[in-house]
Amino acid sequence: MNDIIIGIDLGTSNSEVSVVEQGKVTVIADGDKKILPSYVGLDDSGNIIVGELAKNQYLLYPERTIKSIKRLMGKNTQVNLADQQYSPQEISAIILKHLKQIAEKYLEQTVNKAVITVPAYFSDAQRQATREAGEIAGLEVVRMINEPTAAVLTYDANQQQKKQVLIYDLGGGTFDVSVVNIESGVIEVLSSHGDNHLGGDDFDQKIISYLLDHLQSTYAVDVRQHSKAMARINHAAEKAKLILSDQPYVQIDEEYLLEHEGAAVHLSIELSRALYEEMIEDYLNLTMDAVDTAMKGAKLTVADIDEIILVGGSTRTPCIRQRLLNEFGFEPHGEVDADLCVTMGAAIQAAIINGQQVDKVLVDVTPYTYGTSAIGLLRGESYPFTYEPIIHKNSVLPSRKTEAFVTNQDGQEFVDITIYQGEDPDALNNVKIAEFRVEGLSDAKAGNVITLTLELDLNGILQVSAEERITGLRKSITINNALSNFESGSVKVATQRISALFGKLDASLYEQDKTQESNNIHPEIEAAQALITKAENLFATISSEDKEDMQVLIEALKTCIDVEDITGLEKPLSELNDIIYYLES
Amino acid sequence: MNIIKTPYQILDVQPSATDAEIKQAYLSKVKNNPPDRDQLLFQSIHDAYIAIKDLKSRISYDLFTVPSMSFDELVDQALKTTQQNTISARQLNTLLQLSIDDSTIQNAISRTKKQ
Structure with a gap:
């Protein structure tokens, strides 16, 4: 299995x-x-x-x-x-x-x-x-x-009729819009666009600023200095936002927020939905612009869209439905x-x-264009960082594309290759995501051909390789350096660090279970099962000797669990605990 | 040399197939060969579809029928034939990406209709 x-x-x-x-x-x-x-x-x-x-x-x-x-x-x-x-x-x-x-x-x-x-x-x-x-x-x-x-x-992908659907996904921190074609059991994404830093959190921030301004003008106090008061304001803002999804007004009251010059500061203010909608209008405009971009990317017009699906808690904001209704002429799907x-x-x-x-198959696309820079023309003039797109936005995944480049000097010994993500014809205005050097090129005249291959896998992760054609000299990299430059150094160290924190959590879970005791399972058995899980999680990172010792104990525990032998659990349980303790410390 | 399949063969459609028939053939191939199972096979199906999905791409394909050779082979061939005179990157890429624009097709079609 x-x-x-x-x-x-x-x-x-x-x-x-x-x-x-x-x-x-x-x-x-x-x-x-x-x-x-x-x-x-x-x-x-x-x-x-x-x-x-x-x-x-x-x-x-x-x-x-x-x-x-x-x-x-x-x-x-x-x-x-x-x-x-x-x-x-x-x-x-x-x-x-x-x-x-x-x-x-x-x-x-x-x-x-x-x-x-x-x-x-x-x-x-x-x-x-x-x-x-x-x-x-x-x-x-x-x-x-x-x-x-x-x-x-x-969604049911095997409906008789072909359907073109727009997905508007506004979460706590990110916004995505995708246009999808659903036909014959295949879900084909036609285009995706979005904004990585736009979501309900930003709406909260608008309300928070409003509340802070109000406190500043009423009490002449800067609440930003007080972390507990700020936490309460954060919470109040989020609550107010949720209420405004259903009500036209909300009363925000936070008493004894803090003390300022010997007097208590209370927050009490009414916020109308109309004012709130005005506050977030710029954000909503951005989302509607992204909808346009996605529609263009899919080469469709509003009349081609059969349905709109709303995803993410922030889409409960009533004016979002209204904006989409105005644009497309029908209400988003509610199911x-x-x-x-x-x-x-x-x-x-x-x-x-x-x-x-x-019964269904997914075909997805990349929302980004990936490319490199080369000497070329920008606005009619020679420019050393002209953007050369290689994998284009909305290409189907997986995608593998190769382009040829040539050296521009006789006897050029190396080429520096930089990979960018973005659309701007000036590479320097795009996001640089990797750079590497191919060294030891053969002594050739200018015009030595270097091919550059970009491969984007189903996860949207990029692999890059370059090759000098006449010699087959190759260099490839996976863009994989997100973790390499942080303090604890490696995934392995981080894994141990986080596991150690969880050692404590496991104990607290066990306490909870003990007090609940709602079912007939013995707490000792649950504890043993939890420990087995924990032990097995360690298998990947420990020596085979330790692993064998642990497996013997786990077998013993499992036998006892099967026959509900509670006293028999004790000895292997404590031994296993010791090994884990030793391994984690 | 191994036998190279044309996009029509990959999708199991007649050269006379309509856009809708080609799309259906593509979807059913994808359904049976999802990207998760065999990425290379999926890519060849998708590339075949892109090559012949509409009139423009079919004309383009018919005009520039290069047996679906890999990019690497194409580059090598381009290199072999142009080894004497050096070639600029731009020329090379143009050579490899020859295509026709919409107006050329429109003109060509209207001309054939008149005849």
Whole structure:
């Protein structure tokens, strides 16, 4: 039997995990909650907490709680969590590891593989960072698929009629729009466009600025200096935004926000939907511009679109529906669950990869143009950094393209090749994503042919190779340096660091289970199962000797579990615990 | 030398097939050979579709029928035939990417109709 592959939507504000069983998609709930807030924190005793708990403590301890980490993915930066520095990949890995555990508990088996969704407009670096987060969490990322595309996978693709669908996906931090053709069981993405830094968080920021301005003018106080008060304002702004989705007005009250010059500062103000919509109008204009770009990319007009699907919590904002209605002349589709369709699509893609589900096929495109720079003409003049696109925006994945270039000097010994992402004819205005040098070229006249091959795989990750034709001298690179330049050095170190944090979490889970005791499973058995999972997760990183020792103990534990021999569990349990403790320290 | 298939053979369609027939053939090939299973096979199906999906691409294909050789072979051949005189990058790429624009096709079609 194939390994189980779970589907994960790793969102800016919320994350979810699902799995396909007997042809049906289940979004796996933790307790009674299917949605896990993407918050990570450390509690009073230094235990790592994820989700609802972390979100709740954010108000009290913003300095040891992290939210919206997805916005930093792919950046070479660190975040501070209780005086420790973590890369964005590590924080995301904590969320992924928590989701993995939720899935393992539900499935009663270890899970090592996942399909993770990313915004369609995520860059190469952001995709690499996401894959690394998966690795750190102990998950092999068998595929990354684009969020809007995942949403369409929940759709019945085998309808009689051909359908052209626009997906408008506005999440907490990112915006994507895709145009898709659904026909004969094939889901063909025609074009994708978006913005990596546009989402509900930005809407919150607008309300926050409004509240801060109000406090500044009423009390002459700059609340930005007070982290706890800021956390409350953040929370109040988000709440107000949600209420404005249903109500024309919202009253925002936060009493005793802080003390200023001996007097208490209270926040009390009314915000109308009309004013809020005015605040976010520029953002919505940007999304509608992106819709136009996607339509042009697909070579379609509004009349060609049969349906609109809304994805992401931020699409609950009523004026978004209104804008789309004005543009297309009909209302967006209501059947698709804006919060859960992405994780469900990820699980469906996982099932397709696993061969469990074969009734639909996905064909996706890259939203970016990739190319290199060369001496050429820019606006009629010779320019050394003319952009030479190689893989064009909206090319079908996987894509492999080769172009020929020539040296421009006699006896040129090397060429420097720079790879860019973007559309601008001036390469320097595009995003530089890699550079490398091919050395040791043969002593040839100018005009020595170098071919450059760009390969974009199904995950949207780029591989580049260059070859001197006359000698076959080759050099290739995978754009794979997202993690190499951060402090802890490697995925392996990060994996151990995050696992160590989870050692503490496992104990707290165990405590919870003990107090609940709602079912008949002995807490000792659950603890043993949890430990087995933990031990098996370590297998990849330890010596074969340690592994053998652990396997003997795991066998002993499993035998005891089968016959519910609680006292028999004790000895192997403590021995296994010791080994794990020794390995992790 | 191995037998090289034309886009029509890859998609199992007649050279007289309509746009709609070609699209259906493409979709059914993709359904049976998803990109996940065999990336190279999928790419050859997709390339075949792009080569003949509409009138413009079919005319272009008919005019410049190079048996679907790999890019590498094409480059080598281009190099062999032009080895005497050096060739600029721009010329080489133009050579490899010869195509026709819409107006040429429109003119050609209207002319054939008149005859």
